[in-house]
Amino acid sequence: MMNFAPLTPRWPLRLSLLAALIAAPGTHLHAAEAFEVGAGREAELPVGKEADGIRGDFVLRNDKITALVSQNAPLRRANMSTFYGEDGVTPGCLYDLALRDKQDDQLIYFGPAGQRGQVSYVKIVEDGKQGECAVETVITAAKNGGVYKRHEYRVRDGEQGLRIQTTLRNEGKAPVKVSTKDAWTRFNETGERDGVTWADAVDPDDRIGYAYGKLSAPGAGAIADEVELQPGQVLTWVRFLAIGRSPAEAWSAVRGANGVPTGRLELALAEADGTKPVTGAGLVLEQEINPGQKSDGSVVAYPDSQGLIALSLPSGTYHGSVEEAGRLPRRVSFTLNQGGVVKQQEKLEPATRLKFVVQDARGQSLPCKVQILATGETKPLNLGPVMRAHGCKDQYHSEKGEFSVQVPAGTYKVVVTRGIEYSHHEQEVALAQGQELVVDAKLARLVDTTGWISTDFHNHSTPSGDNICGTADRLINIAAEHLEFTPTTEHNRIYDWRPTIERLGLSQEIQTVVGMELTGSGSHFNCFPLNPVPFVQDGGAPVWNADPRITALTLRGWQGERQDRWVQINHPDMAFLYNDRHADGVADGGYLGITEMVNGMETENFVDEGVLADSPWRLTKAKNSLATRVETVRQFIWLQMLNQGHRIHPVAVADAHAVHGNGVGGWRMYLPSKTDEPAKIDWTNDLAAHALAGHFILTTGPFLQVTAGDGKLPGDDVRSSGVLPLKVKVQCTDWIDIDRVQILVNGRKEPSLNFTRATHPHMFKDGVVKFDQTIPVKLGKDAHLIVVALLENGDLKTGYGTSGQAKLRPMAYHTPFYVDVDGHGFQANGDNLGYDVPVAKMTPDEVRAKMGK
Incomplete structure (x- = not known):
């Protein structure tokens, strides 16, 4: 169905x-x-x-x-x-x-x-x-x-x-082969019928379809x-490309352009009592085939705002069904004669639906994410494509707290969340056919992030081109996962999300600045703020260069240099950048000077947890493949580079391209802010200074706060005579936990600074505040320090992370403190952590040899 x-x-x-x-x-x-x-x-x-x-x-x-x-x-x-x-x-x-x-x-x-x-x-x-x-x-x-x-x-x-x-x-x-x-x-849905290729809109709610086919000629x-x-040979052909309010309408227009006789269908869809139109259903027209003949595709027609499906179709007999989530399909048949009109009304049985009322502790409506997970013998839901917010597989992301979701009758576990600061609502429901059940969810803001705002510096929607997630869908996804500051970073075009934020009524939830991701066959860069130039190529964006230094310098000065300009390298190949610029397996020093030309590099997106890795490589196997492949661990090489004196600010992002399965809500960051109200967030006069100083917390769930000495923030230089107190506080909402806190000293896991619930139970708590300790760190020489908080054993209580690429383990860490012990300014120690800096190309056997395996 x-x-x-x-x-x-x-x-x-x-x-x-x-x-x-x-x-x-x-x-x-x-x-x-x-x-x-x-x-x-x-x-x-x-x-x-x-x-x-x-x-x-x-x-x-x-x-x-x-x-x-x-x-x-x-x-x-x-x-x-x-x-x-x-x-x-x-x-x-x-x-x-x-x-x-x-x-x-x-x-x-x-x-x-x-x-x-x-x-x-x-x-x-x-x-x-x-x-x-x-x-x-x-x-x-x-x-x-x-x-x-x-x-x-x-x-x-x-x-x-x-x-x-x-x-x-x-x-x-000479003869020439041509395509x-x-x-x-x-598109989201495509197919072929009667030699005509058709496509549906990514979101069926948009009610737009396309089709094309070659026109016949005598x-x-x-x-x-x-x-x-052959030499001198000429080949000419014509095709007709149509648009309609549904794939069926576009398909029929192509057939009509080929001279196929048509009739007209006017099918009215209404509720069972006939008083209210049904506007969300679709008429699936099945392919008419002979016994033993393979069908080449059904097409769908959609009703208008009055519940009327009105379109011309090739004359003939049709069989199909009216289908909508939450309703039993209704079989229909009709015969269209050339030039004739068929008028029918179909009264549909009541829909099964969940009505949600999601509010905060003050009774205010909240953007949220709902997961509707089938239980027992109920089949898993498919509410729609993963690229949209309002119904993506078994989720629904909403920009407001009152909405309805139609689902088939059955049993479900319903989970309502709003990011990593709020509580969650979990409820088992059983729905009979045609029943409406109200889910009243109260989400309390448990985690105190006063003075900090949540942010993600890298996400995409359909203007980027490598995905077809609507811009509105991306922003609803962002609001549902409670990200407060999200720059616009579409591929290769300067673009502004603000008009869509305003249209969705999310101005009090999300702040943005205009930016872009400059992309090519090598290193990708995010840059903001920028100014879009309307009605010109790429919104006035520059052109990418294979040398990352040229791209970085181009972005630094594009449209004039700015003190608040942020430039970061996305999903960097650290071995390529720092040791093997030709990617030929030969160490050559990489791109000298690249660190000074950028403000940060992504250490975290997707599923990486390499800040605690033991080597700069991991050996993996692709899905459905027996071949072993080598992946470099960018976080390990980042730690190596810190020890070589490269002050690289780490950045955590989602790099989301869909809503479900590759949405936001996995890795994110926190930045200090003068305001806790998103509408008042000021990048230029507030956040930029903190970002440029590296005052970042990177997390998949735990809210980690660390100050050093007399209140220094992550990323700062700290003076210490030998013992530096680190004040460490970790908060988690009611469906996230941690059981380990590890302090890295110059990138190494110091055993005496490893604290777990098993070894130090008195240091851990079970409420919102999981850990709140001041830890003296003894240092005999300069060092950079990083605190990592994570859940090492156990699992999440609910389905957190399913908006992201995978079910991520709760983890948080921060930009290093750079501690000067001798009073001569911080000096990196040059430690490579037991391994040479990797080159870009290594075989699995070479890696095993390096790792002693």
């Missing part, structure tokens, strides 16, 4: 002027037209979730659709979904396609015959005066290995899509994905 969440209008127009034009009485929208977007016409660009138009691109539109073809400009590219590098540019391709009356573009890129790379020109060839408009993209034979290539994008009045004609001509003297396979970027045969063109 497919599951559909209730319809919610979550993607309004980003440009109100266009909405006004569409709604204005008497506005004429029936003449096809094509134009190049110049200054002053930006409001006429297609808009929506994936819209990517800039000045200089070409708009084609008619009475039903608006489309955009990218201009021929240096580095013209869509987001990272079309990749980067010389062949990653995609001028002359289709970037956007939206309905005129429902501006919600969900297309990122359509490349006819896989079009990618430089072109000769893009221009308008018909402006629409004859009822059609067209733009052509041409790559001359001289620039394409002897093969002339032309793509024409044509829009006709009355059609809910556009015709894309490709012509290939071999102008060389004819079209390419488009990721005497034309099938075209293989790869064709050998």
Whole structure:
């Protein structure tokens, strides 16, 4: 059964002027037209979730659709979904396609015959005066290995899509193999039916579908994905790319463009008493097949806000089912005759649902994450794709505390959380079909983080291109996991999350600054604050360089140097950066000076716990593989580098690309702040100074506070005559625990500074405060000190971490204190911790030899 969440209008127009034009009485929208977007016409660009138009691109539109073809400009590219590098540019391709009356573009890129790379020109060839408009993209034979290539994008009045004609001509003297396979970027659901490829929106609530297929012509045969063109041979074919309010509507439009006779369906969906429409269901149209013939896909149609599914379909007999999470599927059948209309009403049985009321101790509504875990014989839930917040597999992330989730009848364990500072609510429920049950959850803020705010410096949504998680979904995920300061760090574009935060009503929960992640085939960098430049390539971002020092220096000065500028290296290959710049297995000193050019490096994301590792390598096996592979332990090499005098601030992030399974809520950081109210957080005049000083706490759950001497914070220089008191306090909410505190001295696990519940039971507690001790650390010479608090034995009480990539062990540590014992300033001791700094390439056998195994 497919599951559909209730319809919610979550993607309004980003440009109100266009909405006004569409709604204005008497506005004429029936003449096809094509134009190049110049200054002053930006409001006429297609808009929506994936819209990517800039000045200089070409708009084609008619009475039903608006489309955009990218201009021929240096580095013209869509987001990272079309990749980067010389062949990653995609001028002359289709970037956007939206309905005129429902501006919600969900297309990122359509490349006819896989079009990618430089072109000769893009221009308008018909402006629409004859009822059609067209733009052509041409790559001359001289620039394409002897093969002339032309793509024409044509829009006709009355059609809910556009015709894309490709012509290939071999102008060389030898046969050439060419690809004819079209390419488009990721969607959540795709399939094929009757030779038509269709796609659904990532979030079915968006109610947008696409489809394309080749148009038949008299005497034309099938075209293989790869064709050998003889000298002088010409190959031409046309496909129709349609958009609809559902995959079924788009699929039908392609079939209709091929001349298939159609009829019209008007199916009204209502509650059992007929008084209220059902808007969240979908009509799954099953493939009609002969006995023994394999089906090539069903397609779904969605109702409008009145519960009406109205669309034209190829004439014939249809069987299918109306499906929605929490309802029993209802079988339907109907026959459409050419030119006829079938009107039906289906009354659906009441839905089974959980109604949530989630509040804090003061009775205020709270953003939260709900896990609905099937128990007994109940099948695991699938509320929707992992890329969205409102229903992702067995979770629901909400920007507010009052909401409903429809689920099948059965038994469940419901767990409600809001990050690592709040208590949790756990409840076993049993739901009969059609029952509504209220879950009243009170979450108390148990952990006292006064003077500190939670932050994550690295996360993504769909503008990044390497994922299709909606920006709103990412921000709801952030609010549900209680992150208070999250810079915008989309791949290769300067972007601002603030408008979406405001639209979601989360301004009191989340603060942000504009930034980006500059990405290429080597080291990736995050940088903020920056200023987005609207309607230009990448929002005005710079270009990545393979030498990380050049990239770092470029970012430091981009748009003018700033005292609050933060530049960090993401998921660094520490061996490559510090010992093997050519990645050839030969030690060469790495990239000299890189430490001084950046403010921090990610030591933690995903599942790493290497700060307590015993060597700089780990041997692993990929899933479903017997081959052993070598991974360097970046935290161990970080400790080695600290001992060489590199003051590298550690950074912990989620680097989230989805909501469920790769969302935020795993590794995060805390920074000192003048305010505990997110809306008042000030990066420039407050947080930046603490970040640049390295006042970081890194954690997957425990809130660790450590001060040295007379109140110095992590990252500070400390003067000590030989005994330094460290005040260590660890708090945990009611579903997190620790049982070990270990102090690292110059990266080594000092046995006398290892405290566990088993060996030092008097030092540990069972309430919110798990550990609160002042520990004297005796030092005979300069040292950097790190306190690590963790749960070494046992497991979590609830499903914490399932928004992140894995179930992470509770752990926290901080930026080192740099302790000067002799009064001459801190001096690193040069200790490599028993191993040479690794090179970038080593075999498993070489690692085993180094480790003495």
